[in-house]
Amino acid sequence: MEGNAMPSGNTQVRLASRPMGKPTPENFEITQTSLPEPSEGQLLLKILYLSLDPYMRGRMNATKSYAKPVEIGDVMEGGTVARVVRSRHPDFAEGDVVLSHSGWQSYALSDGAGLRKLDPQAAPLSTALGILGMPGFTAYSGLLTIGRPKPGETVVVAAASGAVGSAVGQIARIKGARAVGIAGGAEKCAFVRDELGFDAVIDHRVPDFAAQLVAACPGGIDVYFENVGGHVWDAVFPLLNDFARVPVCGLIAQYNSRPGEPTGADRLPLVMRDVLSKSLNIRGFIQREFADQRPDFYRAMAGWISSGEVRYREDIVDGLENAPAAFIGLLEGRNFGKLVIRVAAEN
Amino acid sequence: MEGNAMPSGNTQVRLASRPMGKPTPENFEITQTSLPEPSEGQLLLKILYLSLDPYMRGRMNATKSYAKPVEIGDVMEGGTVARVVRSRHPDFAEGDVVLSHSGWQSYALSDGAGLRKLDPQAAPLSTALGILGMPGFTAYSGLLTIGRPKPGETVVVAAASGAVGSAVGQIARIKGARAVGIAGGAEKCAFVRDELGFDAVIDHRVPDFAAQLVAACPGGIDVYFENVGGHVWDAVFPLLNDFARVPVCGLIAQYNSRPGEPTGADRLPLVMRDVLSKSLNIRGFIQREFADQRPDFYRAMAGWISSGEVRYREDIVDGLENAPAAFIGLLEGRNFGKLVIRVAAEN
Secondary structure, eight states, rough: TTSSOOOSSSEEEEEOOOSSSSGGGGEEEEEEEEEEOOOOOEEEEEEEEEEEOOOHHHHHSSSOSOOOOOOOOTTTTOOEEEEEEOSSSSSSOTOOOEEEEEOBSSEEESSSSEEEOOOOSSOOOOGGGTTTTTTHHHHIIIIIIIOOOOTTTTEEEESTTTTTHHHHHHHHHHTEEEEEEEEHHHHHHHHIIIOHHHHHHTTTSSSHHHHHHHHOTTTEEEEEESSSSSSHHHHHHGGGGEEEEEEOOOOOOHOOOOOOOOOSSSSSSHHHHHHHHHHHHEEEEGGGGGGGGGGHHHOOOOOOOOOOOOOOOEEEOOOOGGHHHHHHHTOOOOOEEEEEESSSOOO | OOEEESSEEEEEEEEEEESSSSSSGGGGGOOOOOEOOTTTTTTTEEEEEOOOHHHHHHHHHSSOSOOOOTTTTSBOOOOOOEEEEEESSSOOOOOOOEEEEEOOOOOEEEEEOOEEEETTTTTTTGGGGGSHHHHHHHHHHHHIIIIOOTTTTTTEESSSTTTHHOOOOOOHHHOOOOHHHHEHHHHHHHIIIIIIISSSEEEESSSTTHHHHHHHHHHOOHHHHHHSOOOHHHGGGEEEEEEEEEEEEHHHHTTTOTOOOOOOSSOOHHHHHHHHTTTTTEEEEGGGGGGGGHHHHHHHHHHHHHHHHOOOOOOEEOOOOGGHHHHHHHHOOEEEEEEEOSSSSSO
16 A cells, blocks of 8 residues: 555565575565554654665674674564654654654654654655665765775775765765776666766676776775675775775675685685785774764765765665565665665655 | 904895795805995994894795885895994994894994984883884884774783783783783793783683683773784684774784695685674784874883883894894794894993
8 A cells, every 4th residue: 555545554574584695585574464553752654765775684694793683573674764644752743754764664653763854855855765864874984984085096986886886986086086986787887987977987797807997997996995895805905005995884795695605715814914015904884883974974965966966876666565576686786776665655 | 253343244144045935044145245334424333133023024025015025135124223333424423323224234334314323321222123113113003093992991912922912912001901912832921921911811822722712801802903813813803892903013823824825714704794794993004104103102112111011021142143043933933022133242
């Protein structure tokens, strides 16, 4: 059920089983429950948009990461844009639109904690999950706080047509650096070069990918914004300059690896040798570590979007029931732009 | 020839061949040349002490590191304390004692560039190569700038009886952190615990080393000052806390590894996974990056030594001809304290 009609139930996507390697549709279960009733001090939220992001793959594992795993049978978690449809909370009125973390479901209760009101006039609502949300802020905070690109330096980022990578390269250029993007396939590469204005872009699927990267980085690499891992890392690593910075916000290429899988030679000694001999800085981060920069981010990014200095692309998929397949595709790079599920129409 | 007598020649230790794996005596050649004559603006230095440090192993390889390699046939490089025995330079008088980078030889010419005059009354001259020199400053700058230990945090350092490690643990304690040292053998461990005052010390040669490290770090590890690599890394890495800092100043355990040696499973994906999930910061450095901190270091360290808050141990070997064997032993942990060659008597 969609639109304005008040439905009788809540559709939810739950974790049915933990994936071994790549997730499959069987790892998810779609259930219907009755609509929850807000108590005093609570709100009922109707989810309009659900963000799908690579980090969610980690939550499907049992191992503790920076956040606790989703338990079997629990609703999958995720960032959402929602409308208040019933309010028993003094700070929110029916009709308000908020950023919430309500997960993969069509309705949710909230006590108001952690909600941020959105202005539907200021920007398309879905951007609060992308360029003006967590992915955009991941790019902004990681690049500027850890990467610290200087004018004339070379910044490399993979998944360059995606939510984080597209912002990384464009912010790098605003700061006077060269942006070299890596993307999968000719269509995405053309978008990164022609629409986003990166200085160079390379298709990581071509056989001479590593050689093309060398050619695109004649002065080496000063900042590698790591969000994929895998064979992109192997091509990038030898090109890092002395004092290069490597903010690490994702490793999508290894999220689906299976425990006990055979591996190649041990790369760690070589990596540590270069960490030492080149004074490299490898630094993992989660954007919420830099939460105090969020007001600056909202102001700066809104300005860059309105001036046209930052462009973005969204890949909007209709219907919560399509979230599992869309998420499986995201991990394989089948999305093109920030992947968002339209759970319900805005009006 | 030693002492005050002006000898007829200069003894030099040259790189005869590049080692494959561990250096052997055959990689070094001891030669005699005539004593050089200073031109106008030059000095003749008589070397009193030569510092032997693990980084010199890297210079014996052909591969470019943060410094260029020593060429075959060249005098091995190294930090030295020397007396000016002839001066044709306005800023230096005969009898002055200076810190220089004159290498493995008994005499050297200098144009004065990069020399630092030493006060023989202020501290034993050999300390300018150790606790009050490059190793002490490596500990100070890396620990305080990258490691940034907070009161109550746990700092782990290996080679804890050595030039750098001993300073790291003692500075950590001065800053209110717990210092856990790792050393090789009961004698070194007793020194680290009883003389240097570390909170705990573990012998990395015992079979249950990793389990002992777990027991010594009940709250995990917040700073791992990496100067050895190898199996110590494997024991330390799983214990790193969220937001742990890993300054990397040396990897002595892998300096002697041979290209093409068989390796175990690839550890890099696991390391990168934890870099991401724990927001780790791994940062290679060379102390000269922080050269502007040197005045603060000299002042602070001199104070800590005179107050007894920092203690140090030197392992002084007589005679330049013994430098190759002493250096080979250093790479195997056979020294006990900062290794220095006494090239000539001070008086």
